Amino acid sequence: MTMTFRPLLASLGVSAALLTSASAQALEVDKAIEYRQDALRVMAFQIGPLGDMAQGNIDYDADEFALRANNLASLAHLPWEAFIEGSLQGDDHGVDTDALAKIGDEWDGFRQRQETFQQESATLAQMVDDGEEFNALRRQVGAVANSCKACHDDYRAD
């Protein structure tokens, strides 16, 4: 297996020992920033149709809504491990980031924002599973969006 993995992982664009230990601290900072930006864009892609349906820009489609809500809930925990020390604005790294330096002074507040977003996203997916009506789902999309905005307002560059 050792023989076959290395070229495969290289072909995937994954450097061997990207993580040199299991702890988040050991993530390479540049890779961490790129990863969280990728993950946040993948989340935004799910939120887009939910917002468009909630706003009436596109027709409500129950299957599409359910797909996006479930995708979002399963993604909602991903990006946060990559907001590590040394990866914020003003730190000495090589990637543009909108993550404000104040996150470094307010890790608990930042973590609380993440948890609120994860809870609101999980609630939305649960409401879909429970067969709730579109008007209720629509309001919950608003709660998810507000949880995004609350964190952006505090911790993301304008």
Add this chain to the structure above:
Amino acid sequence: MTMTFRPLLASLGVSAALLTSASAQALEVDKAIEYRQDALRVMAFQIGPLGDMAQGNIDYDADEFALRANNLASLAHLPWEAFIEGSLQGDDHGVDTDALAKIGDEWDGFRQRQETFQQESATLAQMVDDGEEFNALRRQVGAVANSCKACHDDYRAD
């Protein structure tokens, strides 16, 4: 809600009506290509530590292994909806892509590769849940990696 969503979604980088209908055909091609590339990188980020543990590049850590295996299984279905007509190499769009034009002649074969990968990833996560030993998990990482490689060999540019 209509008043509050639009600026929020704009701030998330999500255009209103990114999806003009619920069908995959209506995805804007450039956005679709960027989305699938983001999603594939997020998957690669999870596979990296699994491969490194399987190869012995880093020590086996059961919690880290379980996190990456579960993340991968929950991501494994995401990118494929974005391989849409008009989004392959040689099509008239504005994004560099390694997705070979032959996918367009072999949608069924491409779909089969996706399903194999999703099955192998789901199996890995289930084996973690079942408490299987590292040697068995390690072999299953090999099966996941082979399912990546099989698709890359056939359908991705070198």
